[in-house]
Amino acid sequence: xxxxxxxxxxxxxxxxxxxLKRLILNLELKPGTKLSEKEVAEKLQVSRTPVxxxxxxxxxEELLEIYPQSGTFVSFIDLxxxxxxxxxxxxxxxxxxxxxxxxxxxxxxxxxETNIATQDLSSNKGNYSRMYQLDDEFHRLLFYGCGKVRSWxxxxxxxxxxxxxxxxxLSSSLDWDIIISQHKEIFNLIKNKESDKVEQVIIKHxxxxxxxxxxLIERYPEYxxxxxx
Amino acid sequence: xxxxxxxxxxxxxxxxxxxLKRLILNLELKPGTKLSEKEVAEKLQVSRTPVxxxxxxxxxEELLEIYPQSGTFVSFIDLxxxxxxxxxxxxxxxxxxxxxxxxxxxxxxxxxETNIATQDLSSNKGNYSRMYQLDDEFHRLLFYGCGKVRSWxxxxxxxxxxxxxxxxxLSSSLDWDIIISQHKEIFNLIKNKESDKVEQVIIKHxxxxxxxxxxLIERYPEYxxxxxx
DNA sequence: TTAATAATACTACTATGGTAGTTCGCCTTA
DNA sequence: TAAGGCGAACTACCATAGTAGTATTATTAA
Numbered sequence: 043x044x045x046x047x048x049x050x051x052x053x054x055x056x057x058x059x060x061x062l063k064r065l066i067l068n069l070e071l072k073p074g075t076k077l078s079e080k081e082v083a084e085k086l087q088v089s090r091t092p093v094x095x096x097x098x099x100x101x102x103e104e105l106l107e108i109y110p111q112s113g114t115f116v117s118f119i120d121l122x123x124x125x126x127x128x129x130x131x132x133x134x135x136x137x138x139x140x141x142x143x144x145x146x147x148x149x150x151x152x153x154x155e156t157n158i159a160t161q162d163l164s165s166n167k168g169n170y171s172r173m174y175q176l177d178d179e180f181h182r183l184l185f186y187g188c189g190k191v192r193s194w195x196x197x198x199x200x201x202x203x204x205x206x207x208x209x210x211x212l213s214s215s216l217d218w219d220i221i222i223s224q225h226k227e228i229f230n231l232i233k234n235k236e237s238d239k240v241e242q243v244i245i246k247h248x249x250x251x252x253x254x255x256x257x258l259i260e261r262y263p264e265y266x267x268x269x270x271x
Numbered sequence: 272x273x274x275x276x277x278x279x280x281x282x283x284x285x286x287x288x289x290x291l292k293r294l295i296l297n298l299e300l301k302p303g304t305k306l307s308e309k310e311v312a313e314k315l316q317v318s319r320t321p322v323x324x325x326x327x328x329x330x331x332e333e334l335l336e337i338y339p340q341s342g343t344f345v346s347f348i349d350l351x352x353x354x355x356x357x358x359x360x361x362x363x364x365x366x367x368x369x370x371x372x373x374x375x376x377x378x379x380x381x382x383x384e385t386n387i388a389t390q391d392l393s394s395n396k397g398n399y400s401r402m403y404q405l406d407d408e409f410h411r412l413l414f415y416g417c418g419k420v421r422s423w424x425x426x427x428x429x430x431x432x433x434x435x436x437x438x439x440x441l442s443s444s445l446d447w448d449i450i451i452s453q454h455k456e457i458f459n460l461i462k463n464k465e466s467d468k469v470e471q472v473i474i475k476h477x478x479x480x481x482x483x484x485x486x487l488i489e490r491y492p493e494y495x496x497x498x499x500x
Numbered sequence: 501t502t503a504a505t506a507a508t509a510c511t512a513c514t515a516t517g518g519t520a521g522t523t524c525g526c527c528t529t530a
Numbered sequence: 531t532a533a534g535g536c537g538a539a540c541t542a543c544c545a546t547a548g549t550a551g552t553a554t555t556a557t558t559a560a
Contacts, residue, residue, distance in 0.1 A: 053339065053543070079512065089545040091320075094512080095327060102328070110282065111512050111551040126421050130363060137362040192355050196429055200421065282513070308542070318515040323542080340521040340542050 055092035058082075059099050066105050066116055067205055073118040073265045077106070103202050118267040119206050121259075124252070127200040132248050134193060135181070136241045139228065141188045143237040150187035154229050157183060161225065165218045173218055174208065180225055208251065210258050210265070220250070284321035287311075288328050295334050295345055296434050302347040302494050306335070332431050347496040348435050350488075353481070356429040361477050363422060364410070365470045368457065370417045372466040379416035383458050386412060390454065394447045402447055403437065409454055437480065439487050439494070449479070 052060075062082070065071045079097065083090045097114055100106040104123065108114045157180050164172040185194035224247045231240035259266055281289075291311070294300045308326065312319045326343055329335040333352065337343045386409050393401040414423035453476045460469035488495055 055543080078510085080510090090512095091544055091546085095324075097512090098324060098328070099331070102331075108512075109552090111510090112553070113511060123421065126419060129366070129419070130422050130425070133362050133366040134359060137358070190355060190358070192352065192429065193359050196359070196425060200425055284513080307540085309540090319542095320514055320516085326542090337542075338522085340540090341523070342541060 053092070054088050055095040058086055058088060058092050059096035061086065062096050062100060063105065066100070067202065067209065069206060069209055069265070071116050073116050075116045077114045077116065079114075103199050105202050117203075119203050119265050120267045121255070123203045124207055124255075127197075127204045128248065128252060130200055131197055132245060134197065135184070135248065136244055138184055138188055138190060138193075139232065139240045139244050140237045141190075142184060142232045143235040143240060146187050146232055150183055151229075151233065154180065154183050154187075154232075158222070158225055158229060161218075161222050165222060170212050170218070174212060177221065184228075204251075206265075207255070207258065210262060211251075211254060221247070224250075282321070283317050284324040287315055287317060287321050288325035290315065291325050291329060292332075292334065292431075295329070296431065296438065298435060298438055298494070300345050302345050304345045306343045306345065308343075332428050334431050346432075348432050348494050349496045350484070352432045353436055353484075356426075356433045357477065357481060359429055360426055361474060363426065364413070364477065365473055367413055367417055367419060367422075368461065368469045368473050369466045370419075371413060371461045372464040372469060375416050375461055379412055380458075380462065383409065383412050383416075383461075387451070387454055387458060390447075390451050394451060399441050399447070403441060406450065413457075433480075435494075436484070436487065439491060440480075440483060450476070453479075 062071070071077070077097075079090045079093050083093045086093070097106055097108060101108045101114075104120075105117055106114055107117050157176060161173065161176045161180070164176060182194055185191065185197075224243060227243050228240055228247070231243065291300070300306070306326075308319045308322050312322045315322070326335055326337060330337045330343075333349075334346055335343055336346050386405060390402065390405045390409070393405060411423055414420065414426075453472060456472050457469055457476070460472065
């Protein structure tokens, strides 16, 4: 963990929050790891107050579990949590793409097109980390184009466990081509305002992500919540 | 504002959060009101740290707006915010009732029935504040019965602005009978597993709430965000 | 050797002092 | 009279000391 020099306009509290969140989502801080305010504060060269703020925020997102007067731990990936997030996301995003068929500005349509083009390039280069970002970006643009900024942010909070699963998939060789072709399909259907079809495609698209779930559990059992299968 | 004696198992921070949230949602702290850590801490007889924690949490829910080094204010009711919350809620809850038609335990079905019976009683007595609670409870049971606890909690966060609108409606004389009869309809449709019908009814039900919006804006303009209509 | 108990180290939680940034009002000056 | 600059008061933000609760280890007795 590196110390974080505060040269930006952000507050120290926000910076420590972002730093920790990044470490957890990237699985650099593994599920089950014990953290303490004091220790983190020393490593990051800040006081305990902003660390505590970050801890609280992360525990609200269920990325940390705080046991008062006892300890704070990085939460395990909870598959029920993941499934519920997928459920919510599917039902919001199918409505989003329907809205997009009704009204979607030229500007955002252009941004989508640019995004897809960049995906093609990154995929060819095998830059998977970049693909991860671009995939996120694609879906974010769908929400923003419909003026649903808050909905996207809310989903991001629910998706924190799911995103750790996605990172695990990165290490496997994954067929990005299918994903990209679906993105192209979604783009074209929105452009042609075919609501019913695009709804079907987005559902298929979102369900793709949880396919390889079982493989990942077998390969990395220590990351998962030891309860049901 | 009353001081809060901490006899419960909750932490002081959580208590001040709950206290402030209640005051804001009940509109006892009116939109635009300036709050300061120091002042609130003195009134509630706690230190500034838990107050600060509460402020941060409330600002994440957009019930407070914090301007660093300047001041903290109770946010105005934002109608775009309300509309987006309704959008999300409609699309989640229609899926919830569909799930409920597939599987819903006898226990929760009984709780729903009890809830409705209590609604009848409270309505006859004209106890509107209780009706507000029972209405919330009814919908919460739908989510819990489907094992979607997190989804409900997430919606509660988004609904904070919408809930203030609902409180305003309470002061008007409102036709609870329609609401209760719809609740009964939803209950019966779930019992008989009629997915398509129940989906239609829940959508109608949720749209009811924003009907009288314009009337409320005219009557209480000082509570609303002064932008578009 | 084992079980119960006391001591100790460690934790998050709360309180409070200090700091840097913002706002607003008063005074000066044109 | 009006506008600009200075200063005091106030703010949220950060650092740190103290507190109460938990877990672990050491000690003692059976």
